[in-house]
Every structure is written in C-alpha cells, then in structure tokens.
Amino acid sequence: MKTPFWQAVFAIARKDLRAELRSRELVNTMGLFALLSVLIFSFALELDRAARQESISGVLWVTVVFASFLGLNRSLAMERDQGNIDALLLAPIHRNAIFAGKLLGNFLFTLVVGLVLLPVMSLLYNMPLIQPWILVILLLGIAGFATVGTLLATMTVQTRARESLLPIVMLPVALPVLLAVVRSSTAVLNNAPIDDWIAWPQILIVVDVVYLTVCFLLFEYVIES
Template sequence: MQDSNTNSGQGLRTADGADPSVLVFGRQVYAVLAKDLLLEVRTKDALTAMLVFSLLALVTFNFALDLRPEVMSAVGPGVLWVALVFGSTLGLARTFAAERDHGTLEGLLMAPLDRSALYLAKLLANLIIISAAATVSVPAFAVLFDVAVDIPAVLGTLLLGAVGVAAVGTLFSAMASHTRAREVMLPILLFPILVPILIGVVQATGLALGSPTARDMPWLSLLVAFDGIYVAVGALVFDFVLQE
C-alpha cells in the first residue's frame, strides 16, 4: 500500500531505519484516527447529523410508503439501508470539507504521513461513525415498525456494506470538497458507484428478515469481495486526489 505514495513528489518520507515500516504505517493510521474520533467525540457533529437524518428518513418513509407490518419483510431492508446511506453522506461530506474549512488540510498534507495511511484512517473514522449511527437506528427500526429483527445479523450485514460506503465515500469526499456545489456532488458521484453494495446489502438483509423476494445467493461473501475491491482501489488512487 505504501508504494502508492512513491510519486507524490512532496511530503516528507518516514524514516524506515528504526522501525519496521508496517509499525510506522500503523502508528500513522492510529494518530489520524484518534484525532478524528476525539474531534467527533467533542463536537458530535457528524454523528448527530447522521442519526437525526436516518431516523427522520425512517419516519418519512413510513408516510411515503405506508409501511404496514405485512410489507416490512419485503420493503424493510431497502428502507433501512437507504435511510442509513443518505444519512452517512452527511458525515462523509464533512471528512475533508471540515479539514479545508479549518485550514488543517495543508497541515495533514505536509505532515510526514503516508497518503494510504491517511486514507485508511479517514475510512476507519467514517466507518466507526456510520456504525455508531447504525447501532442506534437498527433497533429503532425494529421498534418503530414492529419487525422481528435479528439485530446482530442485520447490524453485521449493514457494517459490511458500510465498509464499501466508507471506502468510496472517503475517496469522493476528498474530491467533492474542492468542487463548487460540494453537497450536491458527493451523492451524485457516490450512488451510481455504490449500486453493487446496495444490491448486496438489501438482498442479504432481506434473507435475514425472511423476505420473499430476496435471491438466495452468497451475498455476504460477495459484499466482502466488493469491499476488498473498493478499499484496494481507493487506497491506490487516493494519492492522486490529494496532490496539490
């Protein structure tokens, strides 16, 4: 992964003399991740936005689709996932927009920091925040719509999907933060690319809820494969997005 940083031209290189580079890489990821999470714990900006938006989306869907218990096993997975993904774009958009607004992006870019480590740290921060939001919204979904949900199973599926969302979302939020209409650009870039994740998560959740329309496929393994591809491609091309 560190190879993707070779043609970045600028930025100090970590001294590989004392430590094995894997350890250095791990420490870099940890440093940025800890910073982002501490910031989030203090402000709770992204988490609040995601949670309120997701719950509001669930309530809105209830009126828009007239969600009665008998239709929930078929429609429920989609409702849950759309609420979560739409909510998470709010948090994803802040990943780099906040760094730009505070003028701290230059600091991050000048720091002796591997770009892949930065990508991975930002991805993990997003993933943790999305997971936290999901941990609240899944039980809320079960209670509000009176669906017998195997909460650990559904939560696990959603988290597999969230890895893909965070992987692509982190990459695109770095690009969208430089565009004119950045709130608009992120979802427009994100949603078409994420169609496979959407299909995988909704089908897998459908199987878990006993939906009649879900196709019997190894969706969880497919999700793991998709996640692997998105994270690998994201880590490889992230360097190009941040070259200033």
C-alpha cells in the first residue's frame, strides 16, 4: 500500500528541515554567501543614489539565484552521497512525492535567505525593500527557481561534472523567471503605477505554473534506476 501523496511530501520536507535545524549547514552557507555577495556588489558597482534605484533588484536577484545554486547542489548531493535517494526510491511512495518534498525544502531554505536579504539590503542600500509587493514577487520568483532547480540539480549531481554543471544548465532555463522578477521589482522600487508592471507578476505566475507542471511530469525520468 502506498503512503498518501501529501503525507510523503511532508515527511520528506520535514526530514530536510530537521536535518537543517540540527546542522544549519545549508542556510549558513547560503546566508553567508548572500551577505558577501551583497557587500561585494556595493564595492564593485560603486552605487550612487540613482544607480542604486535602478540596479538594486538586479543585485538582489543575482544574489538569490547564486545562493540557490549552493543550496540546491548541497541538498541533492546529500541525498545521493548518503544513499538516501535509493531508500526513497524503494519506499512505497509516488515518485513525484519525492520531487514535491525536495522542492518544498529547497523553496523554504531559499526563502529564508531571501527574507534575511530584504532587511539587510534595505539597511545597506537605504532602499525600502520591505514592501508587500516585493514579498509577493520574492515568493513567486523563488518558487520558480526552486522548481527548475530541484529538477536540474537532481540530474546534475548524477553527472561527472557534478556541482559545476548546475549553473550552466539552470541559468538559461531560469531566464524567464529572472526577467519577470527583475522587471517587476525594479518597477515597484521606482514607484511606477501598478498598471505599468502588473503584467510581470502575471507572467511570473504563468511561468511558475508551466514549470511546475513540466518539472513534475519530467521528474520521474531523472531518478530511475
């Protein structure tokens, strides 16, 4: 008898959360990387007031995406190195429940990093980043990255090149998400009228739904054997 779908999903996500709460390995690495990246950007770009307004959403999103590479690689490599993926494959659960569970965990870890980044960047760059719309865009954007990332990282950790391959295969595919989040968050920070940019979060929702469906359907093919 199979374990009900959602029960399996939550069990996998809970396992990831518990491991993370005990080791704090992922969030620590991602968080430290994100902080460094934000600081380095401010040196590298020498941002003045006007330039900050234009480029801060780019800084935010590049940092989130690169931090998510770290998290995704770690999260999936862990499953593989410790042989847990074989146990999951043997367990009487639906294959897609593994995807949903890993996705949920990766989404939450990246979200934590994103949520920490908002107040830190608001302070360092003196920009009002804590706004309801920015939070909505953050949620939708990270959902998109985590979806394609979970599928692709499951593949790349099984290849010879391992960690180094994920950014190469993931960046192009994540481009529609990146375009939409950068556009909409720049518009929000520039106080543009809502009619001018509301199309971007809508596109983002469509892209998220499409990716979720496609990755959900394709996942069972990347964990066979």
